[in-house]
Amino acid sequence: MxxxxxxxxxxxxxxxxxxxxxxxxxxxxxxxxxxxxxxxxxxxxxxxxxxxxxxxxxxxxxxxxxxxxxxxxxxxxxxxxxxxxxxxxxxxxxxxxxxxxxxxxxxxxxxxxxxxxxxxxxxxxxxxxxxxxxxxxxxxxxxxxxxxxxxxxxxxxxxxxxxSPEDLYAVVIHPDIELRTADARSVLKQNVSLPNAIEQWGNLGGLVAGLYTKDYGLIGRSLQDKVIEPLRGILIPGFDKLKTVAQQAGALGSGISGSGPSVFALCKGAASAQQTADMMSAVYGQISLKHDVWISSIxxxxxxxxxxx
Amino acid sequence: MxxxxxxxxxxxxxxxxxxxxxxxxxxxxxxxxxxxxxxxxxxxxxxxxxxxxxxxxxxxxxxxxxxxxxxxxxxxxxxxxxxxxxxxxxxxxxxxxxxxxxxxxxxxxxxxxxxxxxxxxxxxxxxxxxxxxxxxxxxxxxxxxxxxxxxxxxxxxxxxxxxSPEDLYAVVIHPDIELRTADARSVLKQNVSLPNAIEQWGNLGGLVAGLYTKDYGLIGRSLQDKVIEPLRGILIPGFDKLKTVAQQAGALGSGISGSGPSVFALCKGAASAQQTADMMSAVYGQISLKHDVWISSIxxxxxxxxxxx
Missing domain, CATH: 3.30.230.10 (Ribosomal Protein S5; domain 2)
Structure with missing residues (x-):
């Protein structure tokens, strides 16, 4: 070759x-x-x-x-x-x-x-x-x-x-803004409160368990983050609104992709992913923010x- | 009834x-x-x-x-x-x-x-x-x-x-000392460093994955704790020595049971558990510390x- x-x-x-x-x-x-x-x-x-x-x-x-x-x-x-x-x-x-x-x-x-x-x-x-x-x-x-x-x-x-469970889909929306990794890093804090850390590792355990047992509900319940998201979310235009509409659209959960500015949602089934993508896209459409949206199986x-x- | x-x-x-x-x-x-x-x-x-x-x-x-x-x-x-x-x-x-x-x-x-x-x-x-x-x-x-x-x-x-994987055994050694839950709590810190927290949730994910895949090696590698053990271990007589001999005996991993003073080890197979129990017991035997030891399947x-x- x-x-x-x-x-x-x-x-x-x-x-x-x-x-x-x-x-x-x-x-x-x-x-x-x-x-x-x-x-x-x-x-x-x-x-x-x-x-x-x-x-x-x-x-x-x-x-x-x-x-x-x-x-x-x-x-x-x-x-x-x-x-x-x-x-x-x-x-x-x-x-x-x-x-x-x-x-x-x-x-x-x-x-x-x-x-x-x-x-x-x-x-x-x-x-x-x-x-x-x-x-x-x-x-x-x-x-x-x-x-x-x-x-x-x-x-x-x-x-x-x-x-991955077979019917899991990811939606990614990318607002066309520049968010430097250095800025996404600088908002992080060096310490986590013990209760938040415990909640985070409980959720990570739940996410891993949900993937092995193909329990979409558990995957969704586990997609939470009280440690990083509250700090970085404010760097992303309309972040709270994106999460709200993803939930309304029936997504299992959503969060920041990498260090942003893309936001992802996980969904059960292609139809739910399409609905989620449409509603997230509409959030940026309403404020005429240029963006890309992708729907992908895992x-x-x-x-x-x-x-x- | x-x-x-x-x-x-x-x-x-x-x-x-x-x-x-x-x-x-x-x-x-x-x-x-x-x-x-x-x-x-x-x-x-x-x-x-x-x-x-x-x-x-x-x-x-x-x-x-x-x-x-x-x-x-x-x-x-x-x-x-x-x-x-x-x-x-x-x-x-x-x-x-x-x-x-x-x-x-x-x-x-x-x-x-x-x-x-x-x-x-x-x-x-x-x-x-x-x-x-x-x-x-x-x-x-x-x-x-x-x-x-x-x-x-x-x-x-x-x-x-x-x-639980079928061949997993727990060893518990209980030193006959009083360790009040309040004391075990008071040594905890309210904050965790972000790197330690990340390591902890990585390990918890590994432990959960190891249980689902019956991967004893992964279970063992994941049984780590840089957050609580360094604080509470010092309240338990011979804690470091117990961990060392458990490792020497071939245990997958070991740590504090609950808030102590019992210490546990997880082992693959009854023979390894017996060997681990014997060696942990000998640590307390050498200093004539009264203790109980149990070996149990899950x-x-x-x-x-x-x-x-």
């Missing part, structure tokens, strides 16, 4: 009570990444369509992730990466993670799969470190493993993949191979 | 990362409780063997729990309760919960089961409120439902029962009916 073309999905991290640990993989929103073997050793980003991002491998999340893999698996040939960005940078649905994950996934395939998922996550995290300053795994893990992922621990890295596999040669 | 005799099991609450939300039910340690219908309305505690506890129903945890049920389901007859305490009060394995849970379970049976588990938990919590000042459910829930229980929320009360059913008439 000398070249591979991939679809690398968008992801939702944090998931209310699952701040910094839970993520899920979307099905129909994602970047396209093509990787060719080349005679010259090293990694070259040969083109990026759809975004103004650096082509230098050391300054590009996909390049940095690829180089992290190749430091552990040196080759006497190289790789040329072409990226078509369809996930907007800074939208809160794992744009950098999709590119970083695709780079390491694709190179691993071209090398005959020397690495397993956990290693690929570890390499892709280096791309995240470039993008946001912290080597977090909560977007790259669901992009690489699919379904839901729980980052139990970073040291050592321990990631648990959890199947992607069980993560990155998809579109072509190989 | 006019009388019922019950075995009401001891329970382990908190379970490291599951502070205030997770509990499990033991199999072979428990109180015996006998309840007779009587012509005189109301609740009377007619005898308590094995402990010096108040007989007045309003001052007894079993009496208060029974009265909570009968306030919602008034009867023109009454109930006489005889209790044989085999779980020492203050040992940290749900002594008050066992009596309170048995009272409401038995009366519910004698009334033809008007209530379900969640209601029984609610009534039994009133006994806990008398015992410790807070109406917590993390011991009464596993006593009534068996296996593992997760208290996702108190308002509204939401309890999830989780089956009780899948909770309270058992021994006789009815």
């Amino acid at each position: 000398n070249q591979i073309k991939l679809f690398s999905p968008a992801t939702i991290a944090n998931l209310c009570c699952g701040f910094d640990v839970m993520g899920l993989c979307l099905d129909n929103i994602g970047d396209e990444v093509e990787i060719h073997k080349s005679e010259t050793p090293g990694v070259r980003i040969v083109s990026i369509a759809g975004a103004d991002l650096p082509l230098e491998a050391e300054k590009n999340v996909a390049g940095v992730a690829a180089l992290a893999l190749l430091r552990e698996w040196p080759t006497d040939f190289g790789f040329e990466i072409s990226i078509t960005k369809k996930i907007k940078a800074g939208s809160g649905i794992g744009s950098s993670a999709a590119s970083a994950a695709a780079a390491v996934f694709g190179i691993n395939e071209l090398l005959g799969r020397p690495y397993e998922g956990l290693d690929l996550i570890r390499f892709a995290m280096q791309g995240e470190k470039l993008a946001s300053g912290s080597a977090h795994a909560d977007n790259v893990a669901p992009a690489l493993l699919g379904a839901f992922t729980l980052i139990r621990s970073y040291d050592p890295l321990d990631v648990i993949r959890i199947d 992607n069980p596999k993560g990155i998809k191979i579109l072509e190989t040669n | 006019n009388q019922i005799k019950l075995f009401s099991p001891a329970t382990i609450a908190n379970l490291c990362c599951g502070f205030d939300v997770m509990g499990l039910c033991l199999d072979n340690i428990g109180d015996e409780v006998e309840i007779h219908k009587s012509e005189t309305p109301g609740v009377r505690i007619v005898s308590i063997a094995g402990a010096d506890l108040p007989l007045e129903a309003e001052k007894n945890v079993a009496g208060v729990a029974a009265l909570a049920l009968l306030r919602e389901w008034p009867t023109d007859f009454g109930f006489e309760i005889s209790i044989t305490k085999k779980i020492k009060a203050g040992s940290g394995i749900g002594s008050s919960a066992a009596s309170a849970a048995a009272a409401v379970f038995g009366i519910n049976e004698l009334l033809g089961r008007p209530y379900e588990g969640l209601d029984l938990i609610r009534f039994a919590m009133q006994g806990e409120k008398l015992a410790s000042g807070s109406a917590h459910a993390d011991n009464v829930a596993p006593a009534l439902l068996g296996a593992f229980t997760l208290i996702r929320s108190y308002d509204p009360l939401d309890v999830i029962r989780i089956d 009780n899948p059913k909770g309270i058992k009916i021994l006789e009815t008439n």
Whole structure:
């Protein structure tokens, strides 16, 4: 195999009570990444369509992730990466993670799969470190493993993949505003009250239990967050209103996607997701705020191979 | 049915990362409780063997729990309760919960089961409120439902029962010292650092996932607690040493049972549990500290009916 073309999905991290640990993989929103073997050793980003991002491998999340893999698996040939960005940078649905994950996934395939998922996550995290300053795994893990992922621990890295109930859909609405990760971080507090922390881990336990037992009601009841949402929600236009209409539309629950500004809702069934998407979209329509809305089933596999040669 | 005799099991609450939300039910340690219908309305505690506890129903945890049920389901007859305490009060394995849970379970049976588990938990919590000042459910829930229980929320009360992997065993060691719940509480801090809180809910997610997937390794890796254990462990003689030997003996993990002073370990298989119990017991043997040790499989059913008439 000398070249591979991939679809690398968008992801939702944090998931209310699952701040910094839970993520899920979307099905129909994602970047396209093509990787060719080349005679010259090293990694070259040969083109990026759809975004103004650096082509230098050391300054590009996909390049940095690829180089992290190749430091552990040196080759006497190289790789040329072409990226078509369809996930907007800074939208809160794992744009950098999709590119970083695709780079390491694709190179691993071209090398005959020397690495397993956990290693690929570890390499892709280096791309995240470039993008946001912290080597977090909560977007790259669901992009690489699919379904839901729980980052139990970073040291050592321990990631648990959890199947999604079949009828679960995600709605994502992205207001076309800029919310810098640094700003989303600066509103966080360094301490959590013990009662709020207990409530949060009770809810996370409920969310994990709901996923294993396919109990949609329990999933919905568990999608709560008294720790982060009250601080970050105010940075997102109409956040409370979006949550209210999602509930009115019958969504199981809703919250901030990643560090925002995208807002997600989880729904049981496509019809409920459509209704939720329509009502959330109308909130921004009423104030003429430019936005995108997506409806997606949960992607069980993560990155998809579109072509190989 | 006019009388019922019950075995009401001891329970382990908190379970490291599951502070205030997770509990499990033991199999072979428990109180015996006998309840007779009587012509005189109301609740009377007619005898308590094995402990010096108040007989007045309003001052007894079993009496208060029974009265909570009968306030919602008034009867023109009454109930006489005889209790044989085999779980020492203050040992940290749900002594008050066992009596309170048995009272409401038995009366519910004698009334033809008007209530379900969640209601029984609610009534039994009133006994806990008398015992410790807070109406917590993390011991009464596993006593009534068996296996593992997760208290996702108190308002509204939401309890999830989780089956135990079959080969899981609990070891409990109880040093014969007095550790007042008030003292165990006073060492707690009102705030948790955000990184520690995140680690705690990551581990709780891992514990729940490990139980559903019967992944003993994951259960073990998840049994961690950087929030409560560092504060309370110092109140328990030889706590660090107990944890060290439990690990050396091959236990999956260990921690404080309830608010102590009992310490528990979870093990895969009876042989590992025996080895762990022996080595933990030797820690106290070396310093001639009087103690009890129990080995128990996980009780899948909770309270058992021994006789009815």
